[in-house]
Amino acid sequence: GAVVSQHPSRVICKSGTSVKIECRSLDFQATTMFWYRQFPKQSLMLMATSNEGSKATYEQGVEKDKFLINHASLTLSTLTVTSAHPEDSSFYICSAITSPSGEQYFGPGTRLTVT
């Protein structure tokens, strides 16, 4: 089956710094990737849709200047949390869409802790 990886799996950063999370489709090309955020014991909330070669589409209430998304190739999307604050601490999960089936495969997630 299709495999999606995320790097890093865990990251701790200081308040005010930026951190980049990578999402890669390992054995398929993905023109579309999704970024989700999951708070402890809660469901996944869609943050944005990442499209290769174009700007990301953000969900209502998500700050595009704070959560920068770059989908530079058909196998890589990055999420950069800029000027991180403790309230940005969360579990970030990406998913990649296969073509033409439209199946969605999820990465293992990245645990971000901002101190």
Added chain:
Amino acid sequence: AQSVTQPDIHITVSEGASLELRCNYSYGATPYLFWYVQSPGQGLQLLLKYFSGDTLVQGIKGFEAEFKRSQSSFNLRKPSVHWSDAAEYFCAVGPLNTGTASKLTFGTGTRLQVTL
């Protein structure tokens, strides 16, 4: 707007017992329905999905789900639970756009605990 309700936040069953996790959805058109499982600190793994055909869907790890349009439900079942099934289970709904990327709406999840 579409929504998914998982009424049970936490369920505990004994190993070997049967399991049913409830999922109700609200959707304006024919839905594409999913069940995912998430182990602690991990991403989501697809258990099964439904978009048409036989309303009883078989998935991986011995799970099945039944789509009942009249009840707007898509409950997940397993005849005999194993200790390794302990995890968080999410029901999700998306538009019926096969072949295109679809945003999913997730329920709040049901945490399954299995006692030995």
